[in-house]
Every structure is written in C-alpha cells, then in structure tokens.
Amino acid sequence: MEIRYATNPTDVKQYDTERLRSEFLVESLFVEGEINMVYSHYDRLITGGAVPTGQALKLEDKETLKTEYFLERREIGIINISEGTGKVTVDGESYQLNKRDCLYVGLGNKEVTFESEDNANPAKFYLASATAHKSYPTKKLPIDDATPTNLGSDAESNNRTIYKYIHADGLQSCQLMMGMTLLAPNNMWNTMPPHVHDRRMEAYLYFDMDEDSRVFHFMGQPNETRHMLVKNEQVVLSPPWSIHSGVGTNNYTFIWAMAGENYTFTDMDHVKMEEIK
Template identity: 75%
Template sequence: MEIRYAANPVDSKQYTTEKLRSEFLIESLFESGQINMVYSHHDRVIVGGAIPTNQVLTLDVGDALKTDFFLERREIGIVNIGPKGKVVVDGEEFELNKRDCLYVGLGKKEVTFHSEDSANPARFYLVSSPAHKEYPTKVLPIADAEPTKLGSDSESNNRTIYKYIHDGGLQSCQLMMGMTLLEPNNMWNTMPAHVHDRRMEVYLYFDMDEESRVFHFMGEPSETRHLVVKNEDAVISPPWSIHSGVGTKNYTFIWAMAGENYTFKDMDFVKMEDLK
C-alpha cells in the first residue's frame, strides 16, 4: 500500500507539475488480478481498486495498519464501475452490477472480491475511513438511489447526482460517498467552487474514452492549480482545496468524503471574482 503524507497549502504553491501529480494524483489503481491501495494522511482515507480475474481477491494490507484485520477500526464503501461481480463479507454475498454501491461496517473480518466472468471482470472502487461504531452492511443499487438533477445545458453542467453513503442513505460513521453523471455535451463539475475545511474529498473519474481528459482544478481559491486526469484516475483533494473540473467530453465521477462533519451544509462557497 502506497503512503501519501498530508500537504499544506503554503508548500503546495511552490509545487512543479510533477510534484503536484505525485502528491495528489492517483494513477494505476486498477490492474487485473490485483488490489491496489493508497493511504492518505488527509483524514486517514484509503483509496483502492480491485479487479478479480481468475483468483479471488481478499481485502488485506498485511501489517500496514497495525491491526488484526482491515476493518477492525474502519468502514468502507465499494462501488462497482465495471461488469457484474460480487463481494463476500464474512460469508454473506452481495451482488453488484455496474454503479451499485456496498457499505461494509466496522468489525467485519473477511471481505473478498469476485467477478461473474473472469474474462470480463468487475472493477471495484474502494474508499475507506476510520470508524468508531458498527453500522449495517448493505447494498444500494443505483436503480434504488434517489437521483438529484442539477445544472443546465447553458452552463455546461447538466448532471445527475446519486448519493449513496450519507445520513439519508446508507448509514456510516463519517464516510460519505456518491456519484455524479454528466449529460452528453456537458463538461463542468462543481463550479462555482467551494471548500470544506473540516473534511477531505477524493474524486475518481471514469467512463472516459482513451483520448478524453479532465482538467481537475485544485488549490486555495486565490492560488488555483490543475491536474490533467485520464480515465480511472483519482485525485486526493485536501480540506483547504477547491475541487472542480472540466472535461474534453462528458464523464462520470465518484466523490467520497471523510472528516469532522457528516453533512452537506458545511461548504464554504467561493465567489467567481475570488478565484485566481
């Protein structure tokens, strides 16, 4: 498991493009037959990808967490972004079609990943945060998730938001997770921008073709920077940073948050005239 240490905004102003990418951009999460994970010191969030092919993959990072098993003091959200698969949690099976979400609570000892067709495997995206209380392990299919329509064609941000793990959906300690789908010919997300200094966020961009790119904007509102992001790249967004983007085509992204607050009302919006 790769370790990423927390970065502060003063130092980040001096980063080169290469340094900015090495600190905040996560590439190569999804590799056939493997689980890859990155541990961020921003709110102790772990981001991962799992593609089970001919062998079952088990959620395990060895001695990296200094616990007896992965979820001893953690919870996790899992979204399948590929073909049908299943996750087995302490012997209980949960089937996940594309864009379905599974929440697994504190204390579950064994979590394994399986594909229905090893030649066309599932692609599981994982986000985990520390937890202090056990909540039920449940699936929320995208067909049962309540869609919220926002934006407009005139603003190039006509989109649908699905909230998976939150106070009104799958319950958790601090992890919040959802997905945003942009309609064709719409490319902007999260603009006007905001920050939430009490919790970090991580984005996974996917459903992009090989040539498409997203320009992900980050940094303090008065000192913005950008990352050029390709399909299935993830971005760590520190609490002090905006997190917005525009693509060469429409795309889909999964957002996940963890930290001090468990609410969508703690956002500090940034006026357009204050962005630099």
C-alpha cells in the same frame, strides 16, 4: 499500500507539474488480478481498486494498518464501475454488484473478498475506506434504487445527476460519505463556482471516459489555483483547504468520497467567482 502524506498549502504554491501529480493524483489503481490501495494522511482515507480475474481477492493490509483485519477500526464503501458483474463476500454473505451499484461494509467485519462473474469481463471495484468508531449494518444500494438529484443546465455546461449513496439520509455510516455524479452528453463542468470544506477531505474518481478524453481538475486555495490533467479511472486526492472542480474534453462520471469531522453533506464554504485566481 502506497502512503501519501499531508501537504501545506503554502508549500504547494511552489510545486511544479510532476510534484503536484505525485502528491495528489493516483494514476494506476485498477490492475487485473490485484488490489491496489493508497493511504492518505488527509483524514486517513484509503482509496483503492480491486479487479479480480481468477481466485478471489481478499481485502487486507496488516503491515500498513497494524490491525488483525482491515475493518477492525474502519468502514468501507464499494462501487463497481465496470460493465462486468462482481461479487463481494462479507463474512460469508455475498452481494452481487452490477455497474454503479454500491455496497457499504461497517466496522468489525473480518473478511471481505472480491470476485468477478466473468473473469474475461471482470468487475472493477472502487474502494473508499475511513476510520470508524461505531458499527453500522452492511447494506447494498443498487443504482436503480438510488434517488437521483438533477442539477445544473445545458446553458452552463453542467447538466448533471447526483446519486448520494452513503450519507445521513442514505446508507448509514460512521463518517464516510460517498456518491456519484454523471454529466449529461455535451456537458463538461462540475462544481463551478467551487467550494471548500475545511472539516473534511474529498477524493474524486473520474471514469466512463474514452482513451483520448481528459479532465482538467482544478485544485488549490481559491486565490492560488492549480490544475492537473486526469485520464480515465484516475483519482484525485483533494485536501480540505483545496477547491475541487473540473472541466472535461467530453462528458464523464465521477465518484466522490469524503471523510473528516462533519457528517453533513451541505457543510461547505462556497467561493465566489471573483475570489478565484
């Protein structure tokens, strides 16, 4: 497990490109036959990728968490981002996940494993885990059963569909929120004008991009913005004090995951365009 520490927004003003990327960009989560995870000191969120290509991969990291099992004091959301079908087994009960299906696993489940239906076309499981103090039932929400919310327009280049998986009115959790945004063809912008939510952090996984596509992800305080160039299947860790917006060279999909103090999707502080620099 890689550890990422929290940073001070005043210090971030001095970061060059490489320092910015090393603090906030996760470049290689999805490696065949492995589970890779990053532990962020922003709200203790763990992001990870599991790509099983042989024997089942077990979710564990006792050395980092100092607990008997991974979900002893945590909950986790899991979304398959691959065309390959996969299986997640939670304390002996298995759940099949097709592309864009979501599974929530609550506090107290002792064993979680990942498998692919076809090892030549493996599933890619994206993981987001937050600390938890209450147990909620393990539940699956297929993309076909998720309720879409349509926002934006072609004129603004932000015609998009949002699926809220884990939230107060969806799959119940202790503090983790998780969902997915799909931009329509010929639409490239997300979350502009931007916002911040100082009571929780957010992680963005960009995917469904071809090899040459990129997203310019904008971050930083509204009057001190910075950008990072992001490739397919890379994650940006967004601090609570930072905006999180992006524009792509093509349309793309991203998964957002949040953890922190408040459990209200609309808890955000909007930023006016004239305030952005």
